[in-house]
Amino acid sequence: MTAQPAERQPPSDKHQQILDAALRVFAARGVHGTPVPPIAREAGVSVGSLYRYFDSKEALVNALFQATKAKLSEHLLTGLPVARLDRSVFDELWHRLCTFARQQPDAFRFLEMQDHHSYLDPQSRDSEYRLLAPLRQIIELGQQTGMLGTHLRAEVAMALFWGAFVGLFKAERLGYLTLSDQDLAEARDACWRTLSPQRDTAPNNRIEP
Amino acid sequence: MTAQPAERQPPSDKHQQILDAALRVFAARGVHGTPVPPIAREAGVSVGSLYRYFDSKEALVNALFQATKAKLSEHLLTGLPVARLDRSVFDELWHRLCTFARQQPDAFRFLEMQDHHSYLDPQSRDSEYRLLAPLRQIIELGQQTGMLGTHLRAEVAMALFWGAFVGLFKAERLGYLTLSDQDLAEARDACWRTLSPQRDTAPNNRIEP
DNA sequence: TGATAATGAATGAACATTCATTCACAGCCA
DNA sequence: TGGCTGTGAATGAATGTTCATTCATTATCA
Numbered sequence A, B: 001m002t003a004q005p006a007e008r009q010p011p012s013d014k015h016q017q018i019l020d021a022a023l024r025v026f027a028a029r030g031v032h033g034t035p036v037p038p039i040a041r042e043a044g045v046s047v048g049s050l051y052r053y054f055d056s057k058e059a060l061v062n063a064l065f066q067a068t069k070a071k072l073s074e075h076l077l078t079g080l081p082v083a084r085l086d087r088s089v090f091d092e093l094w095h096r097l098c099t100f101a102r103q104q105p106d107a108f109r110f111l112e113m114q115d116h117h118s119y120l121d122p123q124s125r126d127s128e129y130r131l132l133a134p135l136r137q138i139i140e141l142g143q144q145t146g147m148l149g150t151h152l153r154a155e156v157a158m159a160l161f162w163g164a165f166v167g168l169f170k171a172e173r174l175g176y177l178t179l180s181d182q183d184l185a186e187a188r189d190a191c192w193r194t195l196s197p198q199r200d201t202a203p204n205n206r207i208e209p
Numbered sequence C: 001t002g003a004t005a006a007t008g009a010a011t012g013a014a015c016a017t018t019c020a021t022t023c024a025c026a027g028c029c030a
Numbered sequence D: 001t002g003g004c005t006g007t008g009a010a011t012g013a014a015t016g017t018t019c020a021t022t023c024a025t026t027a028t029c030a
Helices: A013-028 A036-043 A048-052 A056-078 A087-103 A107-110 A122-144 A155-172 A181-195 B014-029 B038-043 B048-052 B057-077 B087-102 B104-113 B122-144 B155-172 B181-193
Strands: none
Touching: A013 A036, A013 A048, A013 A056, A013 A107, A036 B087, A056 A087, A056 A107, A056 A122, A056 B038, A056 B048, A087 A107, A087 A155, A122 A155, A155 A181, A155 B155, A155 B181, A181 B155, A181 B181, B014 B038, B014 B048, B014 B057, B014 B104, B038 B048, B048 B155, B057 B087, B057 B104, B057 B122, B087 B104, B087 B155, B087 B181, B122 B155, B155 B181
């Protein structure tokens, strides 16, 4: 993008400073609830500068959404062995979800909040799909190879799983609980049991090998 | 305008009309994203009248939140047999959740949206607790009577379950899937399996009868 | 010096809230 | 009966505030 070789600190990247600040403020107060001047203040720049880097608040929201979505996609999917979905891959995916939610709580929250939907342009909505599609593919693959049960349609399985994970961290953020590592491991096991083939009550609907 | 003495419609309750309209508009556009005049228009009253019934937008949001939360509590808990949590009680609870989400989608959405949190007063936050506390008690009871597994702390189990359910309908609202009755039944079974005692991998930690 | 970046007060649009006025009707009087 | 009046709900233009955005000015640097 820029051709500067040297910049020690990344002061060149006011662009990035602004995105970072916006993420913090949006995560705390929502998009509709956040005026532009506080974003600039948080980023340590003037309002005018902010508008030098982003055409409008809407453009800022969309850029932030896509960047954050891409960061999550990369964090979850990069190098993930997707040839098959067995227990170890599932555990790895869970671990990555947890580290993202823990290390980048603002990003996680921002992506899950709904109040920016009216701002999002088609490209942002696409970026949503670029995360969800691979995840669904992984689940479908798991079902085809018999590692996951087929008692749930893949879309339904994904909605349940994703919702459960989000619910966990949402409950923590709202102060209803505090998640220990053991809690997370137990929740992971519970989710795996939900997705894995039924052993007792289900009729035989396994796929021929 | 009309001089009818016997009020056929219940125009007496402008209060209720305004609450109903606000629910519709908030569910569609969010609280921060909704100006007051559209609410009044949707309710068929003037802005001035709205302010006769509610001191401020904030007061309206809080009244609506508490009323809606109470409606959900009543829908879920009234007459629910809570002496024990067995499969039939769980199914009944699931059924009630589904009918609420289906019949009152605006109410369901409004309660789940986060963007009104900055508006909520302590009393509204209390009303949140009045729904969650009984649900957690039910889960704890289920664990004590051995109907539910103890592999998850009750708070964690609740967060997973609630999150999964919300995720299901959120995915439908966003157009990622369409939930058939069969999907809902299968999701219900999957959630029950998540909560019920582990049969294969768990050590014996049942409670003495 | 000229070009580019940064600034924050200024601008106008959109907002929440108010209030002077209208309106419908019940009670009252002649 | 027909007109007069007090009352309080209803109205929406007016008000002051907050917002997103602009731009004249200043600072920076090559």
